[in-house]
Amino acid sequence: MRALVLALTALLLGACAQTQVAGYVDPAYRGGPPIRSIVVVAETPRLGEREALESAAVAELAARGVQARRMIDLAPPTRPGGPAAETTAIRAAGVRAVLRIAVDQRATVARYLPPTYVGDPFFPYYGYGFGYYPGPFAGMTTGGRWVEEPTARYDATMQEAGGGAAIWKGEAVARGGSNSNFADLAARAARDLVSRLQQDKVI
Numbered sequence: 001m002r003a004l005v006l007a008l009t010a011l012l013l014g015a016c017a018q019t020q021v022a023g024y025v026d027p028a029y030r031g032g033p034p035i036r037s038i039v040v041v042a043e044t045p046r047l048g049e050r051e052a053l054e055s056a057a058v059a060e061l062a063a064r065g066v067q068a069r070r071m072i073d074l075a076p077p078t079r080p081g082g083p084a085a086e087t088t089a090i091r092a093a094g095v096r097a098v099l100r101i102a103v104d105q106r107a108t109v110a111r112y113l114p115p116t117y118v119g120d121p122f123f124p125y126y127g128y129g130f131g132y133y134p135g136p137f138a139g140m141t142t143g144g145r146w147v148e149e150p151t152a153r154y155d156a157t158m159q160e161a162g163g164g165a166a167i168w169k170g171e172a173v174a175r176g177g178s179n180s181n182f183a184d185l186a187a188r189a190a191r192d193l194v195s196r197l198q199q200d201k202v203i
Contacts, residue, residue, distance in 0.1 A: 019188055023156075023170040023196040034203050037095040039161070041071040041086070042186075043102035049186045053101050053154075056187035060194040066203050069093050090161050097167060098159045099197075101190060106152040106182055109175070115144040147178035154189045158202060168202050 038061060042053035054070040061068035074089035075081055090098060151174065158168040172189040197203045 019172055019174040019192045021170065021172045021189075021192045021196045023168060023193075023200045025168050025200050025202060026166055029167045029202070031201075034201065035097045035158070035167070036065070036203070037067040037097070038158075038203075039069050039071055039074065039090050039093050039095050039098050040190075041098060041100045043100055046103070046182075047077065048183045049103055052183040052186040053103075053190045056190035057099060057101065057194055060191045061203065064194070064198055064203060067095070069095065095161050098161055100157045100159065101193065102155045103186070104153045104155045104171075106150070108148045109151050110146055110148055111178075112146050113144065149176055149178050150180060150182050150185055151175040152182060152185050152189070154186070154193070156193045158197065168197065168200060170196055 040054045040057040040061070042050040042057075044050050044053070050072060054072055058068040058070050071086065071089065074093055075085045079085070154172045154174070156168075156170040156172070157166055158170075159166055170193050172193050174185040174189045174192075176185050176188075194203070
């Protein structure tokens with residue numbers, strides 16, 4: 001019974017966890033050789049989101065055979081930064097492209113979880129030969145409350161490392177369950193954006 005209740009609770013909490021992704025390849029780069037070396041740059045003032053975006057994107061790129069580096073390692077926030085420091089770091093990394101992911105919007109959305117029942121809550125007793133005994137799966141198990149869920153939108157741009165020309169544009173709109181936070185959304189969005197990059201035959 002307890003395992004069933006926990007499973008239903010997890011299903012309800014994750015019901016709205018989803019990401020919608022779109023991407024567009026510049027016509028000049030369609031059909032070209034895949035990009036195999038990238039620096040990932042997360043553009044957000046929040047350190048946790050930045051690490052989540054860059055780490056998830058780099059891990060997903062590496063899993064797909066792409067050499068990838070985090071900008072947070074190349075130009076750490078503990079040192080003097082700015083565009084000049086970033087340009088120097090990209091040049092030193094020797095990569096072909098830069099994937100920039102910016103947190104465009106973020107908000108918290110309230111959602112009502114209606115009560116969920118297992119069995120028939122109005123007839124919680126069952127007969128077993130002689131007499132009646134409580135049924136093992138009757139009654140309300142989950143729901144009947146309001147939860148807050150994070151949602152965010154991310155803009156992504158793949159650029160040539162040298163001249164900065166845009167190769168690919170993408171966006172992701174992510175929504176999480178009540179048990180997730182904005183760092184979770186950022187990591188999921190980064191992974192899905194990389195998946196879209198491969199789908200669009202950029203990497």
